[in-house]
Amino acid sequence: MPKRKDHDPDCCCRKIRGQGRRITPARHAVLDVLSERGEHLTAEEVFKAASRRYPNLGLATVYRTLELMTDLGMVSKFDTGDDKARYEFAEGPSAKGHHHHLVCTSCHKIVDYKDFIKEETQLLRRTEQELTKKYGFRIIGHVIQFCGLCPACAGRGQKSGWGSREGLLKDTRRGQSK
């Protein structure tokens, strides 16, 4: 049996409506995919999956819908360093609640974690206040992400794109590695 949709249509629709915005099949399809097909999806992945359900969906519409959802706070958009934005539900029953990401800079595997989230949240709140007072920013969110090598990639010394260190360097020189 198919996974159940649990994005709570009523709640979502209520949020989407407003400012003259409309509920459309394309938007439903995107929401459905996001709630059924796990998380950390790229726009392309959302597009492929949602197209099955709603065959003449356009890729541009997926981008537009994801942007809207993000702006509404229903979806969170993030980037793991592979030049493809990723999206996941930020609220509603299928959302995992507030969590952060551990990313493999080599294969781009993403792990959700909540360890120390309590402490983090506390520290973040204090930091936010300090930053607001000091710099006058109206703080809206934060990005916390650890990067490293997953067990598989750590095994054979992989090159990591982000913040890698000597010893893990890609060999960019010509010639065949004898």
Add this chain to the structure above:
Amino acid sequence: MPKRKDHDPDCCCRKIRGQGRRITPARHAVLDVLSERGEHLTAEEVFKAASRRYPNLGLATVYRTLELMTDLGMVSKFDTGDDKARYEFAEGPSAKGHHHHLVCTSCHKIVDYKDFIKEETQLLRRTEQELTKKYGFRIIGHVIQFCGLCPACAGRGQKSGWGSREGLLKDTRRGQSK
């Protein structure tokens, strides 16, 4: 008088040499710009500035050099959500030491901050250990970034690209705003 170069050529050169790598004028030019011209520079900005010094520098070379420096850990690369990677010195006299960023999602102003860095570092270290134990990742680095609206942008309700919330929504509809 011009700002002094303070990227400590000896230290840098020592790091660059190795694995058969070479010191070249192009690499020097990039290093110089990075150490003299402040931080948070895009590749294009580095290119323009470095070209003045070394007129037939190629943009591709700048990208290659910045990637190398990043891999060597001399430079840190980050992204503020405007689809342009930014670079800054990570170590050496001109580096500001470990700090994090506060980013305006509207005008992309970047503020360095060190508030609570001590506490953050402590928490991060504990979290890293926990994550390593639990998921087997070899952790290499982290990204911590607050996003919000700078005083100027907060003034007139700007749209923020990342994690914005209702009330700050861009009006995407057609027609002229009466």
Add this chain to the structure above:
DNA sequence: ATAACTATTGAGAACTATTCTCAATTATAC
């Protein structure tokens, strides 16, 4: 239900930061 209004859509073109290709150059070791 019907009509009017206008937000939304799909298709493809356009955009743009970054990477790739390759012959020519040049830093380095001997």
Add this chain to the structure above:
DNA sequence: GTATAATTGAGAATAGTTCTCAATAGTTAT
């Protein structure tokens, strides 16, 4: 100096995302 292979510049190529625009279809008022 010579030999070797790393590096370079120029431009082409790539790829994720945004834009354009005529056509379509939610929504609201009638």
